[in-house]
Amino acid sequence: MxxxxxxxxxxxxxxxxxxxxxxxxxxxxTGVAVAVNDEVVTRGSWDTTALGDSDRVxxxxxxxxx
Amino acid sequence: xxxxxxxGEKFSSRLIMGTGGAPSLEVLDQALAAxxxxxxxxxxxxxxxxxxxxxxxxxxRRGIKVLPNTAGCFTAGEAVLTARLxxxxxxxxxxxxxxxxxxxxxxxxxxxTFDAAERLVADGFVVLxxxxxxxxxxxxxxxxxxxxxMPLGAPIGSGLGIRNPHNIELIVEAAGVPxxxxxxxxxxxxxxxxxxxxxxxxxxxTAVTRAQRPDLMAAAMRSAVQAGRLARQAGRIPRRxxxxxxxxxxx
Numbered sequence: 034m035x036x037x038x039x040x041x042x043x044x045x046x047x048x049x050x051x052x053x054x055x056x057x058x059x060x061x062x063t064g065v066a067v068a069v070n071d072e073v074v075t076r077g078s079w080d081t082t083a084l085g086d087s088d089r090v091x092x093x094x095x096x097x098x099x
Numbered sequence: 100x101x102x103x104x105x106x107g108e109k110f111s112s113r114l115i116m117g118t119g120g121a122p123s124l125e126v127l128d129q130a131l132a133a134x135x136x137x138x139x140x141x142x143x144x145x146x147x148x149x150x151x152x153x154x155x156x157x158x159x160r161r162g163i164k165v166l167p168n169t170a171g172c173f174t175a176g177e178a179v180l181t182a183r184l185x186x187x188x189x190x191x192x193x194x195x196x197x198x199x200x201x202x203x204x205x206x207x208x209x210x211x212t213f214d215a216a217e218r219l220v221a222d223g224f225v226v227l228x229x230x231x232x233x234x235x236x237x238x239x240x241x242x243x244x245x246x247x248x249m250p251l252g253a254p255i256g257s258g259l260g261i262r263n264p265h266n267i268e269l270i271v272e273a274a275g276v277p278x279x280x281x282x283x284x285x286x287x288x289x290x291x292x293x294x295x296x297x298x299x300x301x302x303x304x305t306a307v308t309r310a311q312r313p314d315l316m317a318a319a320m321r322s323a324v325q326a327g328r329l330a331r332q333a334g335r336i337p338r339r340x341x342x343x344x345x346x347x348x349x350x
Contacts, residue, residue, distance in 0.1 A: 068184055
């Protein structure tokens with residue numbers, strides 16, 4: 034299925050979880066937060082939340098700013 | 100100097116730092132150390148797998164509390180989502196709420212800011228909203244449950260200082276929560292003036308991070324904030340049109 038991770042289209046296997054999507058970008062699990070279709074997915078739910086076709090995944094972290 | 104208290108939390112430094120504009124994490128680290136700050140803002144952005152080092156590591160090593168902001172948001176909805184992501188990523192319910200109206204001025208949008216503030220307060224956040232120098236809006240945000248108000252001195256990064264000291268004084272007079280002068284500071288005298296006007300703290304970034312010598316300017320800001328606070332507490336003499344002799348006039 035096709036999903037978008039941080040604005041880039043990606044082909045991932047059906048049943049891919051949020052945790053697996055995050056691991057495409059980083060091995061870090063702290064200092065990182067995820068939203069799927071503009072809803073926060075808490076870290077405790079990453080392993081149990083499966084992505085659906087066309088989902089928009091945003092993986093954010095803190096950077097210099099403000 | 101007396102402690103700054105925001106939402107029941109004590110800070111012995113009244114200088115809040117931003118992290119934007121520093122040429123490297125090393126320069127930022129030295130500037131933060133020289134500033135003596137205990138509270139520092141970060142922005143939330145898409146994770147860049149190629150980025151090396153993290154501003155969070157710098158803050159953690161220095162024992163500085165992290166204050167995530169919602170920089171880059173144009174609507175209340177974006178700001179609320181960003182605050183929730185920051186809470187998840189950083190484990191803090193504090194947020195510097197920043198909703199800008201347009202990219203040219205970066206001035207805060209009062210309508211979107213108020214909307215977001217109400218939603219975030221209801222969601223349990225400690226909300227510190229960045230606003231124009233508007234006494235009426237400051238009062239409304241305090242009534243809405245914000246933990247502080249952060250009026251600007253001048254547009255972000257402009258270094259124009261405090262363009263409307265009178266309004267800052269009006270905000271201070273009416274406020275029951277800390278007033279933090281945010282944005283526009285260009286040099287140390289601007290920070291001192293903010294404190295002399297009665298602000299409880301100053302937030303600045305560019306004035307330090309883009310100075311020729313960021314560590315020196317950070318030290319200057321630290322001293323300026325302390326001097327301004329002391330002067331405020333001391334109570335300045337009234338301004339007079341004519342001289343008033345300080346020595347006896349008769350021989």
